[in-house]
Amino acid sequence: xxxxxxxxIMEPPYESANSTTSMRIIDAALRKxxxxxxxxxxxxxxxxxxxxxPHPNPVHGTSVEEEKHPTTKELVAGLFELAKDKGVKLxxxxxxxxxxxxxxxxxxxxxxxxxxxxxxxxxxxxxxALVIPTK
Amino acid sequence: MKKIxxxxxxxxxxxxxxxxxxxxWFTHALKNGGGDVAILLRGNAVNYAVxxxxxxxxxxxxxxxxxxxxxxxxxxxxxxxxxxxxxxxEDTEERGISLNSLSKEFQLVSSRELxxxxxxxxxxxxx
Numbered sequence: 001x002x003x004x005x006x007x008x009i010m011e012p013p014y015e016s017a018n019s020t021t022s023m024r025i026i027d028a029a030l031r032k033x034x035x036x037x038x039x040x041x042x043x044x045x046x047x048x049x050x051x052x053x054p055h056p057n058p059v060h061g062t063s064v065e066e067e068k069h070p071t072t073k074e075l076v077a078g079l080f081e082l083a084k085d086k087g088v089k090l091x092x093x094x095x096x097x098x099x100x101x102x103x104x105x106x107x108x109x110x111x112x113x114x115x116x117x118x119x120x121x122x123x124x125x126x127x128x129a130l131v132i133p134t135k
Numbered sequence: 136m137k138k139i140x141x142x143x144x145x146x147x148x149x150x151x152x153x154x155x156x157x158x159x160w161f162t163h164a165l166k167n168g169g170g171d172v173a174i175l176l177r178g179n180a181v182n183y184a185v186x187x188x189x190x191x192x193x194x195x196x197x198x199x200x201x202x203x204x205x206x207x208x209x210x211x212x213x214x215x216x217x218x219x220x221x222x223x224x225e226d227t228e229e230r231g232i233s234l235n236s237l238s239k240e241f242q243l244v245s246s247r248e249l250x251x252x253x254x255x256x257x258x259x260x261x262x
Contacts, residue, residue: 013152020151023195030196059163060155062202069154070200078196085197 002088004035006126008119010134012043013072019047022132023075026090030082035089037126039119040111043134045094047072048107073108080110093118137257138171144178144262150204151193156183158262159209166218173219174210175244175252181227183207184220184237207238214240221252 007026011018022038029036040047054069056062076092083090093114099105123129141162150156165172176183183206190203214220220241227234227243234243244252253259 014149014157016148017151019149020195024193027195057155057160059160059167066202067154068201070152070195070198072152075152075195075198078198080196082196 002033002035003127004037004089004122004125005029006037006039006119006122006129008039008041008129008131008133009044009047010041010132012134013047013052015043016134018132018134019044019072023072023079025130026079027082030079030086030088030090033086033088036083036091037122038090038092039114039116039122040092040094040098041116041119042095042098043102045098045102046104048076048092048094048111049073049104050106050108077108077110091122136169136171138173138255139165140173140175140253140256140259142175142177142259142261143180143183146179146182147204147206150206151190151200153204154200154202155204155209156206159183159206159213162218163209163213163216166213166216173221173256174213175221175223175249176241177223177226179230181222181230181232183210184222184227184241185232186236186238211238211240223249 009022013019026036052071052073054064054071056064057067080090092111094111096113096115143158162172188207193200210220221244222241223246224243225246
């Protein structure tokens with residue numbers, strides 16, 4: 001039976017290495033055949049906002065195509081694709097109240113709405129839980 | 136025109152997602168707009184001065200980051216654009232970073248010299 005890892009992440013996109021690190025851990029777990037639950041809390045709910053757009057970089061002198069800026073919504077979408085390919089489950093809950101206060105409710109396909117009780121339930125059911133807060 | 140020294144201390148802050156360091160990018164944009172700006176690397180940001188750093192190859196899920204941030208190369212471009220780049224020597228040494236590993240284009244400064252460096256600028260922005 002596959003193991004399950006539950007992760008709570010708190011960091012908003014584009015602000016620190018925490019979100020990248022979180023996604024690398026999720027990526028590594030999925031590749032090992034481990035089911036992953038992600039509870040996106042506070043600023044992390046913005047990781048999956050659909051309205052994110054890549055941009056050109058006037059300082060680098062690169063166009064949108066050349067820059068190929070990695071939006072976090074694309075990174076998360078890629079994690080869902082990876083989970084599907086590996087035959088494991090990636091469940092992603094965005095904290096509903098955190099979403100509402102930010103007006104960040106337009107998401108890519110995959111995440112669902114929930115709350116701390118969902119995270120607590122996951123923790124009880126999982127083999128391991130990891131909290132990656134913002135500082 | 137006011138001379139501005141930008142002190143960069145927090146390193147690799149969101150750089151994989153941004154594909155650059157936001158403070159270096161901002162400083163370079165000010166220079167491109169005609170500003171008189173300079174950089175001082177201190178704390179963990181002294182690692183930006185290390186020449187041989189290779190962030191290539193990161194894949195998350197199905198997404199490959201093809202143009203990862205390389206703050207050292209960005210700083211070299213900034214230097215070429217006329218932005219002075221200073222590095223605090225003690226912060227480098229206490230991290231065990233060999234001074235020989237740093238790009239030669241950057242100016243090492245001792246912490247004792249910082250008051251004099253600050254005095255050369257009208258404003259010092261500690262990011």
